Amino acid sequence: MTKGTSSFGKRHTKTHxxxxxxxxxxxxxxxxxxxxxxxxxxxxxxxxxxxxAKRRKTTVLAACATSSMSRGGSRTGSENKHRENTVAVKKTKKTAEE
Incomplete structure (x- = not known):
């Protein structure tokens, strides 16, 4: 059994x-x-x-996110327009009165 060229030809699957x-x-x-x-x-x-590698992995966004949290930012969802503790308004269909 050879360990060289003929063995390398069988490598066609992805491990990652x-x-x-x-x-x-x-x-x-x-x-x-x-x-x-x-x-x-x-x-x-x-x-x-x-x-x-640790230096390469840092992002500006992560630094901004942590600094906004340290400045007293809230995580309640006010930034992403999520509504909490509200009830949807019921919509009624208009009837043809003519």
Whole structure:
């Protein structure tokens, strides 16, 4: 059994597919874990030996979101126009009075 060229020809299946959290093609289909972000773990995958990778993963949006929460922003849904504790108005069909 050769370990070279003839063995490489049989490699046509994908071990990794797209991750639903980070979007990278790093989700291992058999292990069911993402090599990039660590999904389905609740915490994001990051290590101290990869400081450059940690710098690459930061986003401006995350920094803004945390700063708005620290300034006293509310999480009740006022930002996304969700209505709470309201009752829908009943609509009646107009009848033809002519």
């Amino acid at each position: 597919t797209l991750c639903r959290r980070c979007g990278n093609r790093a989700f291992h289909r058999q292990h069911k874990t993402c090599g990039q972000c660590g999904y389905p773990s609740a915490k994001l995958r990051s290590y101290e030996w990869g400081q450059k």
